[in-house]
Ligand SMILES: [Zn+2]
């Protein structure tokens with residue numbers, strides 16, 4: 098049963114770097130499951146490759 102995507106809780110967004118709509122959810126910290134960054138495949142891969150500091154984290158969360 099899927100219960101993570103409730104209204105307002107975990108709204109899918111566009112890639113925070115390039116704004117493309119096909120995105121993956123990236124979790125910075127697994128003990129904070131609602132703290133998610135949205136990144137397209139390309140930027141998601143790059144972030145994992147170069148580390149969390151690759152892109153600045155927004156203050157929005
Ligand atoms: Zn991107």
Ligand SMILES: [Zn+2]
Pocket residue numbers: 122123124141145
């Ligand atoms: Zn990730």
